[in-house]
Amino acid sequence: xxRFLPSGPKAFLVEVEDNAQVLSLLNEVAHRVHSDWIKHVxxxxxxERTVLFDGVMDxxxxxTDIQSWRLQAGPARPAMTVDVECRYxxxxxxxxxxxxxxxxxxxxxxxSRLPHRVAFCGFAPGFAYIRSxxxxxxxPRRASPRSNVAVGSVGIARTYTGIYPRPSPGGWQLIGRSDxxxxxxxxxxxxxxxxxxxxxxxxx
Amino acid sequence: xxxxxxxxxxxxxxALTTFQDSGRPGLAHLGVPRSGALDIKSYCxxxxxxxxxxxxxxxxxxxxxxxxRFASPALxxxxxxxxxVKVNDQAVGWSMxxxxxxxxxxxxxxxxxxxxxxxxxxxxFQVAPVLGSCSRDLLSGLxxxxxxxxxxxxxxxxxxxxxxxxxxxYLSLGNSPVLTVHPGPRRNWLTEQAEHDLFSQHYQVLPxxxxxALRLKGHPIERRYHEELASEAVVWGAMELLPTGEVVVFLAxxxxxxxxxxxxxxxxxxxxxxxxxxxxxEVRFARTRSWGTSNGxxxxxxxx
Numbered sequence: 319x320x321r322f323l324p325s326g327p328k329a330f331l332v333e334v335e336d337n338a339q340v341l342s343l344l345n346e347v348a349h350r351v352h353s354d355w356i357k358h359v360x361x362x363x364x365x366e367r368t369v370l371f372d373g374v375m376d377x378x379x380x381x382t383d384i385q386s387w388r389l390q391a392g393p394a395r396p397a398m399t400v401d402v403e404c405r406y407x408x409x410x411x412x413x414x415x416x417x418x419x420x421x422x423x424x425x426x427x428x429x430s431r432l433p434h435r436v437a438f439c440g441f442a443p444g445f446a447y448i449r450s451x452x453x454x455x456x457x458p459r460r461a462s463p464r465s466n467v468a469v470g471s472v473g474i475a476r477t478y479t480g481i482y483p484r485p486s487p488g489g490w491q492l493i494g495r496s497d498x499x500x501x502x503x504x505x506x507x508x509x510x511x512x513x514x515x516x517x518x519x520x521x522x
Numbered sequence: 523x524x525x526x527x528x529x530x531x532x533x534x535x536x537a538l539t540t541f542q543d544s545g546r547p548g549l550a551h552l553g554v555p556r557s558g559a560l561d562i563k564s565y566c567x568x569x570x571x572x573x574x575x576x577x578x579x580x581x582x583x584x585x586x587x588x589x590x591r592f593a594s595p596a597l598x599x600x601x602x603x604x605x606x607v608k609v610n611d612q613a614v615g616w617s618m619x620x621x622x623x624x625x626x627x628x629x630x631x632x633x634x635x636x637x638x639x640x641x642x643x644x645x646x647f648q649v650a651p652v653l654g655s656c657s658r659d660l661l662s663g664l665x666x667x668x669x670x671x672x673x674x675x676x677x678x679x680x681x682x683x684x685x686x687x688x689x690x691x692y693l694s695l696g697n698s699p700v701l702t703v704h705p706g707p708r709r710n711w712l713t714e715q716a717e718h719d720l721f722s723q724h725y726q727v728l729p730x731x732x733x734x735a736l737r738l739k740g741h742p743i744e745r746r747y748h749e750e751l752a753s754e755a756v757v758w759g760a761m762e763l764l765p766t767g768e769v770v771v772f773l774a775x776x777x778x779x780x781x782x783x784x785x786x787x788x789x790x791x792x793x794x795x796x797x798x799x800x801x802x803x804e805v806r807f808a809r810t811r812s813w814g815t816s817n818g819x820x821x822x823x824x825x826x
Contacts, residue, residue, distance in 0.1 A: 324707065325707045326706070326757055326759060326760075326787030326788075326789075329757045333707075361548060363551045365752065365755050366754065368754040373547075438753070439553035440779030443549075443554045445553050512551070
């Protein structure tokens with residue numbers, strides 16, 4: 319079920335049921351980048367349950383076309399997989415383990431075995447919202463955010479895991495650290511974790 | 523001639539003077555803001571006045587201008603916020619091409635009308651681009667840092683194309699300018715009362731406003747829903763309704779995604795005006811014609 323939400327005269331959001339459909343929608347876009355209207359669109363930006371098309375010449379043409387797409391229900395075509403080595407020694411690890419009523423060792427085992435997939439980016443260049451946790455293991459953000467979270471910190475909040483691409487304030491529960499180059503302005507693309515990418519956390 | 527590097531020295535950097543060009547479109551899906559010159563018309567005009575190709579890098583000042591000393595002769599133009607422009611303490615024209623002699627000092631004084639002035643030089647300011655742009659993005663810190671005193675700025679080789687404009691008039695901001703608003707994706711988060719309040723009151727621009735967003739003071743706007751909204755991508759001009767009932771308007775350095783409902787989107791043609799609003803200025807919002815007929819909303823349309 320698609321829903322079109324106007325965002326000014328040249329942009330709209332497509333709202334879908336869940337993030338899996340967001341990724342299916344992006345797959346469809348990837349197949350059609352040379353179509354008449356998509357090639358002129360400036361930005362195509364996924365969110366949790368939406369995709370923004372910004373810089374659209376004719377909203378009607380675009381929306382009529384999208385309505386004719388058949389979004390794949392099953393798993394999307396093979397996605398890129400990135401391995402991220404992680405030292406699970408974050409300051410909030412014990413608290414989260416307590417919340418989940420498991421030992422720290424079990425938490426490491428549990429988190430590193432989850433299927434992780436980048437849902438969308440935001441907050442800072444290269445910051446990926448990696449969809450990780452199931453509904454039984456939601457994690458609240460910290461009541462008071464830290465004013466300084468070190469680059470490479472691995473945090474969790476709600477159903478997401480995130481790796482801070484640069485030092486910044488942050489309210490996520492920190493469970494580990496990684497040396498992976500999450501963001502590199504000189505690399506193409508500069509972000510290591512792009513929407514749709516599968517991520518494997520390797521405990522070290 | 524071609525092998526000689528031309529440069530200017532920063533005598534007075536001003537409160538916040540940044541390099542700007544047309545920004546980094548097309549990278550929002552990686553969390554990279556579009557950025558770029560805030561007053562896009564004045565930016566383009568400044569480059570045209572000195573015969574630059576579009577997209578050349580200029581300086582964007584914030585309220586109190588900038589002073590530069592040119593080590594070699596240069597052709598410059600100052601546009602945007604209305605300000606006194608002087609070369610070696612002699613008044614020269616604003617919004618027109620001006621020759622600055624070797625060793626001369628250019629002063630752009632504090633803005634008399636508006637907030638941000640643009641200084642273009644024939645050949646463009648040369649700084650290392652980041653992701654294809656020399657714009658300083660205040661949200662994410664991408665691009666060259668703001669000017670500091672005594673900094674040397676390289677100037678590119680100037681083209682042989684003579685400037686095609688010798689004077690350009692400017693538009694006055696007027697009192698209490700009206701910002702026209704298109705429907706946003708979460709327009710239905712506004713109650714009828716909220717819509718009435720949004721379009722009938724005067725808002726005052728708050729001093730916290732910057733290149734990221736206009737912060738506005740007004741009576742709080744009621745929200746129809748209070749649940750958390752799933753993060754979604756936002757566009758330039760997005761009008762976010764905060765849980766406190768405050769309204770913010772996103773400008774060029776806005777975050778790529780947001781978690782608060784976007785109830786409206788400011789018309790793009792008002793980007794330059796938004797860039798020139800200063801703390802204390804009053805603005806009002808008005809519905810565009812499309813407000814009454816937009817699709818995708820799940821509540822009755824309102825008469826214009």
